[in-house]
Amino acid sequence: MSETPSRPAGSETPPTGPGAETPPEAIKAIKLRHPWRMVLAIVLAAIAVLFIVDAAVNRPVYNWPEVGKYLFDVRVIEAAGYTLQLTIYSMVIAILLGVALAVMRLSPNPVVKSVAWAYLWLFRGTPVYVQLVFWGLIGVIYKTIDIGIPFTEPWVSFDTSDLFSYFFLAVIGLALNEAAYMAEIVRAGLLAVDKGQDEAATALGLGWWHTMSRVILPQAMRVIIPPTGNEVISMLKTTSLVTAVPFSLELFTRTSDIAAKTYQPVPMLIVASIWYLAITSILMVGQYYLERHFAKGVDQRPAPQKPTVETSAMAAVEPGELPGVVPPSNRPGGGA
């Protein structure tokens, strides 16, 4: 292919006529006032102050010194760590499995499609609490895992109760349930990407994997992340159900256990809530940065369609070049 001399660089800006010199004066307007905003803010602040003073002085049941005593108790901090781990591990597994299920549901292969559908039907159709109880009983239902030829003596045999800790079962239980929801979120994201994107990537000679990972998924992320953030926060709170497995070291169960000994349930509920709120806040910050990353190239306002290069050169005569012709902006009465 022969290289032709490239067009002169810098010819992208359209010519400006001599009329565009004096910028119009800035508008000096008197600001619109919003008196009711101020009133509303004062009323709300007053209510808040009343509530706080009341909670601090008149309600001994809150027992704030007790809250302060247990907020950074080693057992509580440990429990918050377990809750965070349960959330993160189960969400990571759920997202990976969800992506796989979403791709399977969009597959042309009817077998693969049905498997994904059946999975969704089962795991979305039963309460997560029930599923967690099931996972807890797995050691009773399947005492050993045998590897070998069916109906013959197994080669190796594992004891399930040795193999799976309650923590592990809790993660699996939460993850498999969540994957069904993640699958639908991911599928919605994939469907939201324009069909032309897939076509353009295919036409370039990219294979299925490259098309998915470089073109489709990064664009689907914009649609996937906000509801996934929702799911993560929801998962953080669902971890309080793993007591059904029974795994009892996470935040809610642990604080309840402490409260059962101190006979002071309310301060421990406040301790747990403060930790849940703290973790949620950290997760929300993470979501903000993720969203910003995947908004690349999308948030910019589209530039108005302007003639460029050849067309601007093609414009027969530049305004002002032709004697006797006054550009519209210079005429009395302004532009057209």
Next chain:
Amino acid sequence: MNAAETPMVKAEAVSKAYGSNTVLRSISLEVKRGEVLCLVGPSGSGKSTFLRCINHLETVSAGRLSVDGSLVGYRQHGDKIYELHPKDAAKQRRDIGMVFQRFNLFPHMTAVENVMLAPTLLKKGQPKGQVKARALELLARVGLAERSDYYPSQLSGGQQQRVAIARALAMEPKLMLFDEPTSALDPELVGEVLEVMKELAKSGMTMIVVTHEMGFAREVADTLVFMDGGVVVEQGDPREVLSNPQHQRTRAFLSKVL
């Protein structure tokens, strides 16, 4: 027949049906190396479908379609024909560039990243610096050296389409397909895209262009093909077909677009 004489594209009685709806009926045509073929016809006549068959975005239902001597989407062994593995079909497409009516740039990548994507992923041995230098060269060629770091949403339609052309050129294709590349553009932006395409034709690229720009066809095309209802009604030298159409249907169509 030696390699130089193998036509770049050869269609022999190519047909395509969606279920019972036959969209292409026995299309036969040839595009030689370095030739530009313009494809015109009313909406729904099957122009896009034919173009998409050439790079195997659609499979043909009957007939033979080959690019540079090898069957599109199939492999012939003796007198048996085997379907290509998707990996091999993808490899075939790398030699064919395609430009779409709605540009289909990747919105999450800058202009230069759009151009670099395919070579980065597919030309494994090449150092990244070289791929980028080549991408910038291509952007300069379409007059957009200064816009290499802009996202598609920050470019005008004409600029986006020129980036799309550079992207299609990045894999150094031997054939370029254009599906109404200027139909989605404001009239004042059409010229800059046609200009790039003319330059490309002059440089010796083999091109098939679906277009309604009769001026472009007259000036650049070696062959003009008029399609209607899935059949080639008329083909020949563009000046002759345009000034002296032989068929009633061609005359009726041209009277509407000229």
